[in-house]
Amino acid sequence: MYLRGTSIINNKGHLEIGGVDTVDLAKEFGTPLIVYDVALMRERARAFKETFEKQNVRAQVAYASKAFSSIAMINLADEEGMSLDVVSGGELYTALAANFPPERIHFHGNNKSIEEMKMGIEAGIGCFVADNFYELEVLQNLAEDSGKTVSVLLRISPGVEAHTHDYIMTGQVDSKFGFDLKSGQVEKAIEITRNSSNLHLLGIHSHIGSQIFETTGFLMAVDTIFEAIERWASELNYVPSVLNLGGGFGIRYIEGDDPLPPEEYVSAIIDKVKSHVERLDIEMPEIWIEPGRSIVGDAGTTLYTIGSNKVIPGVRKYVAVDGGMGDNLRPALYQAKYEAILANRADEPAEETVSIAGKCCESGDMLIWDLPLPKANPGDILAVFCTGAYGYSMANNYNRIPRPAVVFVEDGEAQLVVKRESYDDLIHLDIPYKKKTKVELI
Numbered sequence: 494m495y496l497r498g499t500s501i502i503n504n505k506g507h508l509e510i511g512g513v514d515t516v517d518l519a520k521e522f523g524t525p526l527i528v529y530d531v532a533l534m535r536e537r538a539r540a541f542k543e544t545f546e547k548q549n550v551r552a553q554v555a556y557a558s559k560a561f562s563s564i565a566m567i568n569l570a571d572e573e574g575m576s577l578d579v580v581s582g583g584e585l586y587t588a589l590a591a592n593f594p595p596e597r598i599h600f601h602g603n604n605k606s607i608e609e610m611k612m613g614i615e616a617g618i619g620c621f622v623a624d625n626f627y628e629l630e631v632l633q634n635l636a637e638d639s640g641k642t643v644s645v646l647l648r649i650s651p652g653v654e655a656h657t658h659d660y661i662m663t664g665q666v667d668s669k670f671g672f673d674l675k676s677g678q679v680e681k682a683i684e685i686t687r688n689s690s691n692l693h694l695l696g697i698h699s700h701i702g703s704q705i706f707e708t709t710g711f712l713m714a715v716d717t718i719f720e721a722i723e724r725w726a727s728e729l730n731y732v733p734s735v736l737n738l739g740g741g742f743g744i745r746y747i748e749g750d751d752p753l754p755p756e757e758y759v760s761a762i763i764d765k766v767k768s769h770v771e772r773l774d775i776e777m778p779e780i781w782i783e784p785g786r787s788i789v790g791d792a793g794t795t796l797y798t799i800g801s802n803k804v805i806p807g808v809r810k811y812v813a814v815d816g817g818m819g820d821n822l823r824p825a826l827y828q829a830k831y832e833a834i835l836a837n838r839a840d841e842p843a844e845e846t847v848s849i850a851g852k853c854c855e856s857g858d859m860l861i862w863d864l865p866l867p868k869a870n871p872g873d874i875l876a877v878f879c880t881g882a883y884g885y886s887m888a889n890n891y892n893r894i895p896r897p898a899v900v901f902v903e904d905g906e907a908q909l910v911v912k913r914e915s916y917d918d919l920i921h922l923d924i925p926y927k928k929k930t931k932v933e934l935i
């Protein structure tokens with residue numbers, strides 16, 4: 494069994510995280526419950542930041558808040574001196590409600606609405622990561638109207654896609670994101686931005702994928718970007734002062750996943766950038782990165798209570814829990830794999846192989862196939878590991894199941910940071926319908 498961060502099996506045979514017994518957590522806060530190991534999130538944030546600091550490289554480590562956005566999480570990112578990525582008005586609103594310093598907020602998205610762009614400009618955010626020509630035009634107009642200057646990174650699609658172990662070098666990337674590098678769109682965007690009275694061109698952004706286990710893809714992207722920078726330097730007299738290389742650093746969900754420690758991704762990127770900078774004899778750009786999953790993913794554990802089961806002789810045993818695709822859509826959405834144990838009997842050996850079913854009316858609502866477990870009884874607590882990224886943030890109310898509560902644990906203390914949704918919460922946007930009578934219509 495692979496235990497992450499501060500997780501241990503205590504002398505009661507219970508899973509303990511952050512010095513807190515998870516069986517007590519389930520009793521106090523109910524299930525499903527998402528438990529975050531705060532020390533592990535701090536450790537990750539520091540590993541990324543300190544690698545830049547040790548090498549004296551000016552940098553920003555921006556937490557990609559779409560992985561898990563809540564006021565408490567944003568407080569933590571602020572405490573750890575991170576910057577923050579938002580991709581919507583809602584994520585920006587959450588960041589501002591958490592009093593996150595606006596100058597360290599970066600606004601992403603391929604179709605920011607005019608209202609969202611206004612909101613960002615009024616809040617005085619650090620920069621927009623501009624995705625297309627329409628956005629540049631709207632940003633310029635809005636900035637001009639409000640008499641402000643808006644900083645912009647240009648998102649480019651460098652023709653490198655990475656996912657776990659696969660890298661693809663494509664001629665032109667068929668992606669909805671960013672300015673295409675091959676066809677000259679980036680040069681046009683550079684010219685437009687530099688010629689816009691109220692836009693300030695800060696640099697270039699690229700994000701090549703997610704759950705990446707090796708440095709190769711990042712280094713290919715850096716090579717490609719510097720090929721372009723070499724051209725821009727001579728033809729446009731332009732050298733970006735910020736190079737944002739995105740996120741996508743992998744984590745270990747299951748045995749066999751083999752990510753690198755944060756330090757290794759960062760060191761490899763720094764070395765590669767430095768070699769190009771020396772070769773071209775240009776000023777070292779500031780390097781920004783945007784880890785999401787690798788900050789919060791394996792720090793999250795979801796606790797469920799086990800209920801019914803179904804044995805199909807000779808085929809399979811289904812064991813059902815009190816949550817599922819409502820609190821963790823990833824298995825249904827992209828066949829994501831997880832490991833789990835019984836939190837209240839964590840010291841017992843596995844006796845059988847079962848499949849963990851959610852409670853939604855959907856055959857695809859399966860959390861884990863073929864999980865070795867001790868014989869589980871109704872009332873046992875199942876702890877599913879590594880649910881901290883894109884779990885709560887993709888949570889939904891399918892079947893009108895309330896979204897779970899979230900607690901942070903650290904140094905033996907548990908703090909509720911997101912309340913469990915109530916049935917009243919579920920209907921609070923609903924308005925009753927009654928057909929208007931003719932009289933009322935007049």
Ligand SMILES: *Cc1c(COP(=O)(O)O)cnc(C)c1O
Pocket residue numbers: 557559560578601700702703704739740741742783784785786787882
């Ligand atoms: C999603 C995303 C990230 C974070 O990706 P992770 O895989 O969670 O690290 C960073 N940057 C951009 C632009 C993204 O879209």
